Amino acid sequence: MTQPTQSPLDASEYVYEAPVRLWHWINAACIVVLAITGYLIGSPLATQPGEASDHFVMGYIRFAHFSAAYIFTIAMIGRAYWALVGNHHARELFSVPLTSKVYWTDMLAWVRYYLFIGPTPKPMFGHNPLSRFAMFFIFLLSSLFMILTGFALYGEGAQMGSWQERTFGWVLPLLGQSNNVHVLHHLGMWVIVLFVMFHIYAAVREEINGRLSLVGAMISGYKTFKK
Amino acid sequence: METFYEVMRRQGISRRSFLKFCSLTATSLGLGPAFMPKIAWAMENKPRTPVLWLHGLECTCCSESFIRSAHPLAKDVVLSMISLDYDDTLMAAAGHQAEAILDEVMTKYKGNYILAVEGNPPLNQDGMSCIIGGKPFVEQLKRVSRDAKAIISWGSCASWGCVQAAKPNPTQAVPIHKVITDKPIIKVPGCPPIAEVMTGVITYMLTFDRIPELDRQGRPKMFYSQRIHDKCYRRPNFDAGQFVESWDDDAARKGYCLYKVGCKGPTTYNACSTVRWNGGTSFPIQSGHGCIGCSEEGFWDKGSFYQHLSGINQFGVEANADEIGLVAGVTVGAAITAHAAVTALKRASNGKAPTTSPDAPATRQE
Structure with a gap:
């Protein structure tokens, strides 16, 4: 583990390895496609004129949704694999040190900072405690929830006996019935939209106002500490 | 016997x-x-x-x-x-x-x-x-x-x-x-x-x-292995994006998909669209009314029969997922704007970017 040096140059650390960066942007693109097409599946566009055979609007929208969902899921599996073989920052997404006292002390400092009642906490190259909490409990868990419910719903269309239905069909009775799963899947989209809002705001704010380069870090991989 | x-x-x-x-x-x-x-x-x-x-x-x-x-x-x-x-x-x-x-x-x-x-x-x-x-x-x-x-x-x-x-x-x-x-x-x-x-x-x-x-x-x-939607004869209209927008509009007369007026066909498992009723004469969608999902658990408590997005009745407020999401989104957006404004004000009044300690960032010990 590299401790930042006291050199005249800005301290920086290679935090996001290439696969993580690639995953981040694929994931971001998938979320944009999934949220837009998903919304349009729930609230379709205005009616098309003419014969049904001339159009395939819902078909294309659903195709885009399902394709993006497959990419999202496979990318998530790849990301989980990278947590095993990548650097220690790559593992931060998948766990929260809830039992660590230091974690909660840091958490308090960051909450106070964001409420404008505390000083700027000591920056860290990894996720700060608040963002780590949100990454795991909001982003990761809702993503997994969306994958589970999404494939269960896809299994309905893929028909009984399809691998999607055999693998994920149990989700439907677990959550009551098909309609409940549709509604929860829909709400899950909104949870992820809220996460994206917080995520982008926090990253941009830290980039401008904080002492770490954050937005650029997801492109270059380096987080740089601004003196 | x-x-x-x-x-x-x-x-x-x-x-x-x-x-x-x-x-x-x-x-x-x-x-x-x-x-x-x-x-x-x-x-x-x-x-x-x-x-x-x-x-x-x-x-x-x-x-x-x-x-x-x-x-x-x-x-x-x-x-x-x-x-x-x-x-x-x-x-x-x-x-x-x-x-x-x-x-x-x-x-x-x-x-x-x-x-x-x-x-x-x-x-x-x-x-x-x-x-x-x-x-x-x-x-x-x-x-x-x-x-x-x-x-x-x-x-x-x-x-x-x-x-x-x-x-x-x-x-x-x-x-x-x-x-x-x-x-x-x-x-x-x-x-x-x-x-x-x-x-x-x-x-x-x-x-x-x-x-x-x-x-x-x-x-x-x-x-019961298929949904009404899977075998519905109006499914081509669904895939084409042709929907009845309101009762008795032109699309309703043409027999387009009833999804937007609350058809529960996509979430209902039954044989209506294949076996049909009364000796194979017709079934609800064929008569121009959406499926109400009568063979699904708790279909009475899923909100209006004329909205396919179920109502979520919590804390005495009735709304659907989109309404809840939109309110949450606007609230968070407003909160973010306010937070950003305060940040900008503090920054302006400090006259420089806030720096409190000159120490280097800590890296977490694994």
């Missing part, structure tokens, strides 16, 4: 008609031609199975549907194939006489009769909201189910609870699987179920002496 075939012959049905019936039954159950002789053999050799049909809290729509079965005719099922020994709506006997038959069948065919339940038991006030022969229905249900071979739960009442179990469910009506936990239960939901589905399920059980293959929720796969 007579076999099905003997009864049919006694009723003047020719062997030719009998064999036709067997092949028709095989087809309606989705079985190949090879099964026709098996059905014929079974009907020639097996004694008829007694069926006891109990009625709890219900509206009798299941019985009304059942007696309108066209393939096979309910007459054939009731008179030829099953021995419907107790059904207080259809039987001639009444009062003590009727209840005596129940006891007689239960002792004579112990462990060998089928129990069909229409309606469900209320549990509040010791079950006093539904009294049969002077006793709460729940007692009769438990007593008769004890020695039954298998149990069919007719309709959404017996399967899910239906309207009497809708919120706030004052009588605490529960589906029968909450009361009977030690027997195989075949759920045939719907309000009512389709007649041909009902007779088809019975025919299958009597012919093959086993319960049909069930899905995860206990419904026969042969009739």
Whole structure:
């Protein structure tokens, strides 16, 4: 583990390895496609004129949704694999040190900072405690929830006996019935939209106002500490 | 006990008609031609199975549907194939006489009769909201189910609870699987179920002496493995993006998809769009009204029949997922804007970027 040096140059650390960066942007693109097409599946566009055979609007929208969902899921599996073989920052997404006292002390400092009642906490190259909490409990868990419910719903269309239905069909009775799963899947989209809002705001704010380069870090991989 | 075939012959049905019936039954159950002789053999050799049909809290729509079965005719099922020994709506006997038959069948065919339940038991006030022969229905249900071979739960009442179990469910009506936990239960939901589905399920059980293959929720796969949406004849309009926007608009007259006016076809498992109703005449969507999802659990409590996005009724506020999401999004957006504004103000008043300590960032020890 590299401790930042006291050199005249800005301290920086290679935090996001290439696969993580690639995953981040694929994931971001998938979320944009999934949220837009998903919304349009729930609230379709205005009616098309003419014969049904001339159009395939819902078909294309659903195709885009399902394709993006497959990419999202496979990318998530790849990301989980990278947590095993990548650097220690790559593992931060998948766990929260809830039992660590230091974690909660840091958490308090960051909450106070964001409420404008505390000083700027000591920056860290990894996720700060608040963002780590949100990454795991909001982003990761809702993503997994969306994958589970999404494939269960896809299994309905893929028909009984399809691998999607055999693998994920149990989700439907677990959550009551098909309609409940549709509604929860829909709400899950909104949870992820809220996460994206917080995520982008926090990253941009830290980039401008904080002492770490954050937005650029997801492109270059380096987080740089601004003196 | 007579076999099905003997009864049919006694009723003047020719062997030719009998064999036709067997092949028709095989087809309606989705079985190949090879099964026709098996059905014929079974009907020639097996004694008829007694069926006891109990009625709890219900509206009798299941019985009304059942007696309108066209393939096979309910007459054939009731008179030829099953021995419907107790059904207080259809039987001639009444009062003590009727209840005596129940006891007689239960002792004579112990462990060998089928129990069909229409309606469900209320549990509040010791079950006093539904009294049969002077006793709460729940007692009769438990007593008769004890020695039954298998149990069919007719309709959404017996399967899910239906309207009497809708919120706030004052009588605490529960589906029968909450009361009977030690027997195989075949759920045939719907309000009512389709007649041909009902007779088809019975025919299958009597012919093959086993319960049909069930899905995860206990419904026969042969009739409940697909959604209305999967076989809907308006599905091409859905895929094309052609929707009825409001009642009686041009799209409604052209027969476009009813998704936007609340059709629950995409979330409802039933055979309406394939078997249809009243001898294959029509079904709700064909008549221009969306599916209300009557064969799904708790369909009364899923908000309006005319909105496909269910209402979410929490904290006394009724809204759908989009309304909730939009409010949350706007709130968070406003909070972020305010937070950004405060950040900018603090930054401006400090005159420089806030720096508190010159120390380098800490890296977490793993």
